[in-house]
Structures are given as structure tokens and as C-alpha cells.
Amino acid sequence: MKPHDLPPTSQWTLARRAERMNPSVLREILKVTERPGIISFAGGLPSPRTFPVDAFAQACEQVLRSDGPGALQYAASEGYRPLREMVARLLPWQVDPDQVLITTGSQQGLDLVAKVLLDEGSRVLVETPTYLGALQAFAPMEPQAVGIASDAEGIDVADLARQRAGARFLYVLPNFQNPTGRTMSEARRQALVQTARELALPIVEDNPYGDLWFDMPPPASLASRHPEGTIYLGSFSKVLAPGLRLGYLVAPSAVFPKLLQAKQAADLHSPSFNQRMVAEVLRDGFLDRHVPTIRALYKAQRDAMLAALAREMQGLDVQWNAPEGGMFLWARLPAGLDAVRLLPQAVERGVAFVPGAAFYAGEADTRTLRLSFVTASVEEIDRGMAALAATLRAALAAART
Amino acid sequence: MKPHDLPPTSQWTLARRAERMNPSVLREILKVTERPGIISFAGGLPSPRTFPVDAFAQACEQVLRSDGPGALQYAASEGYRPLREMVARLLPWQVDPDQVLITTGSQQGLDLVAKVLLDEGSRVLVETPTYLGALQAFAPMEPQAVGIASDAEGIDVADLARQRAGARFLYVLPNFQNPTGRTMSEARRQALVQTARELALPIVEDNPYGDLWFDMPPPASLASRHPEGTIYLGSFSKVLAPGLRLGYLVAPSAVFPKLLQAKQAADLHSPSFNQRMVAEVLRDGFLDRHVPTIRALYKAQRDAMLAALAREMQGLDVQWNAPEGGMFLWARLPAGLDAVRLLPQAVERGVAFVPGAAFYAGEADTRTLRLSFVTASVEEIDRGMAALAATLRAALAAART
The missing domain is CATH 3.90.1150.10 (Aspartate Aminotransferase, domain 1)
Incomplete structure (x- = not known):
């Protein structure tokens, strides 16, 4: 040649x-x-x-002493079964552990969602303003991010309906949003879920901060109201520590298998050691x-x-x-x-x-x-x-x- | 509507x-x-x-006692600096720690490489046979994987030259390959690097098993011979334990910044706790x-x-x-x-x-x-x-x- x-x-x-x-x-x-x-x-x-440094230290010791080789071996892409069961129990609506996928931080959940749902040029609807890390996670799949008008109560559902055509999903962070700190009101959640059902518009609900309420818990999640139409992302970063990089997603059966395959291709599985540590810490109602x-x-x-x-x-x-x-x-x-x-x-x-x-x-x-x-x-x-x-x-x- | x-x-x-x-x-x-x-x-x-369960147990305790909050906090996407420096020192050629990116297992290195280098329909050249996990990591970017003729010494460089047109890179696992166990000979490495230079064909060199030699070390890596044209992937999974999900890549400055940005979007950073544990274990020539x-x-x-x-x-x-x-x-x-x-x-x-x-x-x-x-x-x-x-x-x- x-x-x-x-x-x-x-x-x-x-x-x-x-x-x-x-x-x-x-x-x-x-x-x-x-x-x-x-x-x-x-x-x-x-x-x-x-x-909780001391709780982690005890958990490390316990995990390595009780089954060190198991904690250090390759593991299932879905995540450590007892941790998936704990996540399902912690969430305040009916969640099957089989719907729970453990992720390397909830940032990875955004990456997996983008891979499975976004083509080049796909419209993805977001709040105004929205979480920058989500825009960055979606960007490699080359979608068109469209800001939906939003106010202090959250997303404007009338604007959502106007912008729906061709959108693959709405990304929303309803509780104590990053960056605004605002919380979507009960009325707005009801309207949003109704609109999403009518429009057959999937929702990706990101909830890293929901447990950090000051006087009373925020209204119920969108996923609890519309589980078949919502992928829910959660995280241990704000209630335990971010340095373990552990989050999770809950997805309906229509998309779970593809998210799991994307997870496997992305990093095989999240660290088994960290998953067992967190499962150990969470026992006995630690949170x-x-x-x-x-x-x-x-x-x-x-x-x-x-x-x-x-x-x-x-x-x-x-x-x-x-x-x-x-x-x-x-x-x-x-x-x-x-x-x-x-x-x-x-x-x-x-x-x-x-x-x-x-x-x-x-x-x-x-x-x-x-x-x-x-x-x-x-x-x-x-x-x-x-x-x-x-x-x-x-x-x-x-x-x- | x-x-x-x-x-x-x-x-x-x-x-x-x-x-x-x-x-x-x-x-x-x-x-x-x-x-x-x-x-x-x-x-x-x-x-x-x-x-090395005991070494991990000691490292956990040490890491949490000396700087627990630091080990559990968010950290730089590039990775923990002392670990990047150790990786650079462990590799037997001149590597700047700034070229080292810590990944969530070397599987994530494959995901990042695919995101940064592969468009839909891009040709990616692979050995015959090749590591299945690489094909799976590349697949979401929708490339065309092309098998290059290979024998017991490795890739056939004449076939490589015939197939080069339009290829984004050659993916190769030269040492004790998965699945075949074969090792690319010294002569073949020389011929491959010369051909890659002539063809201006980038190489992605995956080396999870290179340290596991039985009688003598394998010939020098492709990256050491052609650092500007090679992304090198390494792993701690086979020399320490896979359950921590820690690997690394070494990339030339032409692609490092984009790999880093892809990493940040993928999971922000690999677990800081695990990185510090491994850095602690690796001190004093443990390996x-x-x-x-x-x-x-x-x-x-x-x-x-x-x-x-x-x-x-x-x-x-x-x-x-x-x-x-x-x-x-x-x-x-x-x-x-x-x-x-x-x-x-x-x-x-x-x-x-x-x-x-x-x-x-x-x-x-x-x-x-x-x-x-x-x-x-x-x-x-x-x-x-x-x-x-x-x-x-x-x-x-x-x-x-």
C-alpha cells in the first residue's frame, strides 16, 4: 500500500x-x-x-472479615442483591428489587439513560435552569436539549405540551433542585404526571437531595405516581458520602434490560466492595x-x-x-x-x-x-x-x- | 395540543x-x-x-483514620494524584502523571475511548479473535468492527495495512490475550508499530494481564515504542482485586483532554476512597x-x-x-x-x-x-x-x- x-x-x-x-x-x-x-x-x-467515617470504618472491617474474597471479586452488573433490596425497601412506594440497578454515582445513571434513549438530534426536555451535569452527561449522545419554561413551582406544563413533539423524555429534578434550590409543588406534580401520561412522554426524575428536607418532606416523587413512565435516579452521595460513587436507578421493565446492558458495557459493575460497605452501614436503620x-x-x-x-x-x-x-x-x-x-x-x-x-x-x-x-x-x-x-x-x- | x-x-x-x-x-x-x-x-x-484481603483491611483503616473526610468527598475527575504518580512510576517507560487517567476498571477506559474516537459507522480494527468486552464497550457508538487476520504471534500487519482505510484505531491486547492466551512476539510488535506509524493508525493497547507472566516478562508494550500514537489501558483487577473497579489509561496529549471530559460526564470520578486504598496498598513496593x-x-x-x-x-x-x-x-x-x-x-x-x-x-x-x-x-x-x-x-x- x-x-x-x-x-x-x-x-x-x-x-x-x-x-x-x-x-x-x-x-x-x-x-x-x-x-x-x-x-x-x-x-x-x-x-x-x-x-459517617466511624460507621464506614466498622463496615470495612466487617465486610472484609466476613467475606473479603467475595467483596473483592467481580460481581453482577445489576448490583449487590442485598443493597438492591435495601434500596427497594427505602423508597416510599412499591419497588421490586429487580427494577433497581446500582450505578457508579447517579451521574452514571444519566450516562446510561442518554445511551439508551437518545439518538443524535433527539429532543430532550429540561427545566429552566437545569442541572449542568445532566446536560454534560447527555451531550455525548448529541441530543438537542430544549429548556421548558419553569417558575418557582417547577416546570410549566403548558409549555411542556407545546414542546413535546419528538422528545424522548423530560429530565426533571423536583426536590431542592440544583441549581435553584426550588421544589416542585404538589399541584404541579399532579399536573405534570397527568400531562406526561396524556402526551406519552417519559420522565427521568433525578432525586439526589430529596432526603435533605428541613421542615417537612417534599411531595411524593413522580416515579411513585407514574412508575411505568418514569426512570428514577437516586444517590448515596448526599446522605452518606460521595467518595464511594454509589447511586441507583429504578426503571420500568420496558427499559431496564437495555439500561443493564449499557451498564455492563460501561464498567461491568459498580465496586462490589463499596456496595457491601454501604449495605453493611445501612443495616438497622442507620439513615x-x-x-x-x-x-x-x-x-x-x-x-x-x-x-x-x-x-x-x-x-x-x-x-x-x-x-x-x-x-x-x-x-x-x-x-x-x-x-x-x-x-x-x-x-x-x-x-x-x-x-x-x-x-x-x-x-x-x-x-x-x-x-x-x-x-x-x-x-x-x-x-x-x-x-x-x-x-x-x-x-x-x-x-x- | x-x-x-x-x-x-x-x-x-x-x-x-x-x-x-x-x-x-x-x-x-x-x-x-x-x-x-x-x-x-x-x-x-x-x-x-x-x-490481598489483609493488606486491604489495613489500608481501609489507615485511609479512614488519616483523612476519612477527604477520602469520602468528591474528587478530581483525573484521579487521586498520588495514585496517578504511582501508576506513572510503575510503568516501565517514561510516563508523565498528567497523562494518567484513573478509570472505573479498564472496561470504562474502553467506553471512554469509544465515545471520544468512534462515530456511527466508524471502522475499528480488532484482532481475530478479540476481547468480547471491548466489542460490547464499542457497540453503543455504532462502529463497524473489522477483524484483522491474526496468528499465534498476533495481528497480521499486511492485512492491517489492507484494512486501514478510514479506521479510527486498532484495538489490540498483546499480552496473554483474552480469549486466546497468546502473546504478540517481539518481531510482530516492531512490525506493528512501524506499520501503525506509516499508516498514521492510532493504537488502543489493552494490557490487563501483562504482569501475570510465568517464566519471563512479555516484550515491551506498544505504548512504550509509540507513545504519541497509543492509548494504553491498564487495570488493578488482576494484580490486586477486581471488586474495587480501578483501572487507568495513559493517553497522549492529543486525546487526553477529551477522554477526561468524557470521564467527567460518565461518573464524575472513580471512587476516591478506593483510589486512596490502592495507593496505600501500593506503597513500599507491595506489588x-x-x-x-x-x-x-x-x-x-x-x-x-x-x-x-x-x-x-x-x-x-x-x-x-x-x-x-x-x-x-x-x-x-x-x-x-x-x-x-x-x-x-x-x-x-x-x-x-x-x-x-x-x-x-x-x-x-x-x-x-x-x-x-x-x-x-x-x-x-x-x-x-x-x-x-x-x-x-x-x-x-x-x-x-
């Missing part, structure tokens, strides 16, 4: 989808904001104070004792941030919400300010946040920002919010001149 | 790629062969006797002491299987090879027999294997079978091989009548 017979090609030819894969805006921002001395409201990290301590901590943190906002933002035309759980609060700057442009000025004054623009599938509201209330201490929240208010005042003064 | 405006659609519309995703033939076979009392040469499981014990065990097992084959298959026109490492041996039945049809008869007599047909991208040699020598004990190998020979004799007798 003569070299000139070859097609003109560089050594590495990337798949077309690689163009859609870009460094996470969020990760790039976080790098800047992780400089020492910066008070960060930007990260999405659970408070490490909530990680019933542990999760209330996380709720109490995060509620106090939210209260501190709300108080700091009310105190520091006086006289500034800043809006914010009061999430009823989770880790994030959503704010909106006065007219004329842009959160992306404000960020370096805030970092200069020692405080960081995530501009909201990254979370929109369509046109972004550039005045929005996401504030995490769980990473910084109460004292840091106070100082950080004062610094943010000073940044705003300076930017507004500069805008006026 | 009126229902009749909707396209006629069932509730769940699967992606086109879902048609390519099928239950693993291998897993289905393994289910049959895992019946109690069956001596299995079918599985691909490392011997659990080789898992230098541990891996020789695996080699000695597997060599004795291979010898037992070779002796059993020589003894039991006398007078039968069965061929087999003598792998110089790894876990598998490849055999070929007498003319007129088909391994798929033989399997149920073998299971009836209490012994199981994997028919070779599943491992071919193109036309299969239906007389081939894969025999694992690491799972069964020596006594079981003797009994199992006698049962297999009896199965063959009965099948041949039936074929003659």
Missing part, C-alpha cells in the same frame, strides 16, 4: 461528539475559587462533617438516625445565609429564594449587572459563587447566581456575604459613572 | 444504538455453568486466593512481593491444565496452545464438532467452557473454545478435563453414526 493511497488524515480523528464535550464551566470556575482564603459559595460539595443530623446542620446553614442576605443586601435590588431543603439557594442581581462579569470582582474581594448562566439549555438569565450554603461555616457565610454585598455596591457605583 | 397532533409513538422510544446492545453471550453462558457441581473452565474470574505469588499459582494451574489436556485428549484431534502467562488457554475441537453445540453436552457431564464464537468480529471459527485455568483447583482441572474428553468422544461417536 502506497502512502498516497491513504486518506489525508491526522493520526487521531476525534468522534464528532467530542466537539460537544467541553471542560465543565463549573470545574473551571471552581479551580479559580478554590484559591486559599476565598470563601466559596460556589462548590457543590456536601459538608464533610456529615460523613433514620444519620440523615436528621444532616438536615439540622444544613437548615442552620441555610438560615445563616438567609439572615446574612437580608442583612447585607439591604437597599440593593437583589432577589433570592428560601429553599426548603438541599444545598443551594438561587439569587438574582440588580438590573444592569451580569453574574459572569461580577465573579472576578467578587473573587478579588474574597468570595465566590457560580454564575447561573451555565445551567440554561437555552437563553440564560445572566443576572442569576447559585449560592451553596453547606460548605462555608456560619462565620464564613457572614463574612462572605458582606464581601459579596460590597462587590455589588462597587459594581453598581461603577455602572452609574 | 390535541393528541392526534402527536407523532405515533410508544411511551419509550429507544435510541437506535440500543439495538446493538444485547445481553452478553458470555454472561448468559456463565449463568448456566454456575450451577452447583459444574467444574467451570468458563469464567474469567481471578482466583480469590490471590486477593513486587505480591504479584510473584499470583504468577506462581497461575503457572501451576496452567501446567496442571496442559498435563490434563495431554493425558485426556490422547487420540482426539484436539489442538491447544501453551500460554506464557495470564488466565486463558485456547483450544480447537476436531473437525465436525461445534463448540456451541458441544457446551450443553459438556455441562451435562459436569464441565463448562466458553465457545470461541463469541469473540469474533467477523466470521467465527466455531471449533474454538476458551479454557480458564485459574478458577478451578488442580483436582477439578483433572476431573473436568476427563469429563470434557468423554464429552468429545461421545460427540464424535454420535457424529460417526
